[in-house]
Amino acid sequence: MQDRTDEALFFDDTYGLDAAAPPSSLWRDALKRFIKNRTAVAALAVLLAMVLAAVFADALTPYGPYDTVLSQNKVGPNPEHILGSDENGRDILTRILFGARISLSVGFISVIISTLVGAVIGLLSSYYGGWPDMILSRVMEMIAAFPSILLAIIFMSIFGRGIQNAVIAIAIVSIPGSARLIRSVALTVKENDYITSARAIGAGSMRIMLRHMLPNILAPIIVNATMSVSGAILSLASLGFLGLGVQPPTAEWGYMLSSGRNYIFSASHIITFPGIAIALTVLSFNLLGDGLRDALDPRLK
């Protein structure tokens, strides 16, 4: 404490206040609000359970995702196969658990990519304005003028099935949405006095964008990213259903639905459970996103 100068003391935000009182930051307040939202906490718990189940899938089930027992095909739910078996006698619960690995990782990775690219485009557009904004906005409009599933279908049918291509296709179609959102919130932040003062004391463009603008638009970015994961999981399932997702016989939810579709009249459990898995995951991400929005931006409540 001895080496503290008067100046440091002056800028210390506990100066003159009760030092024992915990500092209350935006994020801490948000956390408090989030914990009070029971639905959102439940959604988070479901998602955490799902991640754990996906990671420890091998230990949770005695079967492998590709173990075929042809004599036991299309049997309904029973003590041995809790959710029944599919047309090749594979255990459906096992395939759903292994499918969670693919859906969750494709969802996360594609959203990370689209959010990062969207943030770069949105920040550059809003910061520089003028013709860079004009060009970037028009390019985003071009991609957005396509129905996203159609663009993803074209991409997958040309470059071929596979997890990596699916991630790229889904990321590309979700970039315009995140770029547009980030641009619009960044535009409002840019007008704040602290940006002007940062520029006045000589901060460079990079520093203003990354240190002053980005932290202040992080909340809507996080909410949007959470909601986008659900969109990405739905897109992957749609591609899988059309036969354009992962390589068969990979255990992926959309592909499970597409191969089980032929038995919808004779063994409807084959398509019922993977669909419920998709719906539950997507719903949880949406509820989590709702909860995060209410927590991070109380004005919207």
Added chain:
Amino acid sequence: MIKYIAKRVLMAIPVIWGIVTIVFILMRVFSHNPAFLLLGQHATADKVAELTRYLGLDQPIWKQYLIYLGQLARGDLGTSLFTKQPVLTEIMERMPATIELAVFSVVISSIIGVTLGVVCAVKQNSVLDRVLQVTGLTGISLPRFWLGLMLIIAAAVRLKILPVSGRFNFMNQPETITGFMLIDCVITGDWSALGSTLRYLILPSLTIAVASIGSFMRYTRSTMLEVIRQDYIRTARAKGVAESRVVSRHALKNALIPVVTVIGMELGGLFSGSVLTETIFAWPGVGQYIVNGINNTDYAVVQSGCMLVAVIAVAMNLLIDILYGYLDPRIRY
């Protein structure tokens, strides 16, 4: 206003051109030569080369691109490699099916969605509001194609009350006048065909509506909550206007303006064909047509189909903006 519209139309040109170019590059540079598909797997190399030359695909890519742009400029959208029909004709034949399904679903979902949204806003934070909120979000979260299959199992197979696929009954269809079956039925006064056609519409439109109802409901709720806090609502209540009238005349009218935008965007999206719904119900619409084109590497179908879809999207956005200015006189372009 006219100046604004002209400016928007001019700005749409580079966007459309960009889409045309992107699809052209994807299809012609990266995808396979359709000659292989057309001739089958036993084709000789000579035959493939001959057909490639005939289709003009042996030309340098920039030349193909210029030829293609020239065709578009003359309003020629090309002919399908497989059916040999002009793509424009084929798309126009399928457009009524897509539009009929889209309009029918959106009308149903906006009536239900907006009503439920108002109920939620009026009873904010009540048990009913919470239940409807989660139900709506569940509707949005269901994969549409899976919901379609579940509806088929429930309504068509278990209960045997509704047809599972197709657009009409061959034994009971109206004379084709406009291509819009419901309208044709009414014009010709063929009421039994109208009943039959409506039954075919129920499952596909319900599949689309479940998600739309959820999103319209959530959107109406949030705009209603915003409007209810305005001063003019307090004024209306203070001067003794009945609460039901405050909600219906003062609040809803103003809250609906942004909702109209969302409904218009949904409709625009559906006009380009709901690919998965059309696939599941064998609905003969535009979405299915383009996807078949993609699977067949049918250049003209994919290129022109995507261009039309993009034109529709851009035009819908413009229409919504104009409508917005009309509904809300404070907005001036």
